[in-house]
Amino acid sequence: MGLRNYSSSVAASKSIAAIMKLLAQHGARRIATDYGADGEPEAITFTMVVGGGPVSYRLAPDEAGMLRAMEQDSGVPASKCKPEQARRTAWKNELDWLDAQLAKVAANQARLEQLLLGYAVTDTGETFYQRLVTGSARPYLLPEHGAA
DSSP, X not given: OOOTTTTOOOOHHHHHHHHHHHHHHTTOSEEEEEEXXXXXXXXXXXXXXXXXXXXXXXXXXXXXXXXXXXXXXXXXXXXXXXXXXXXXXXXXXXXXXXXXXXXXXXXXXXXXXXXXXXXBBOXXXXXXXXXXXXXXXXXXXXXXXXXX
């Protein structure tokens, strides 16, 4: 399967605005765009009420990873393998992914906070996923089945 949206002409700012609108429609209480040193958007952070209290989440597409994937995919023309195109593609894919997750929520197949657990920001400022891969989330996980 080839990369999705590698030829997207949708500006990252337009995808980000659409993401923010979807999040607001689904209960986000605070939404902000985080910018990198280059002045370009690098993440969206937002807060939702879960279990009676606020939980923050961070969605940050990996634009450099997208560019590498585009360069490695023989189906993507070299003319498209540029940082700005990778940015548009990454943010468009983020929008499409969120839209798919919200379809599951609308169909009562999952709750949004369940689907976004890996993106929850922890007390260290890292996402739960980042803590999981570094091993610092181990206290929250059950041991391997059958282990004592």
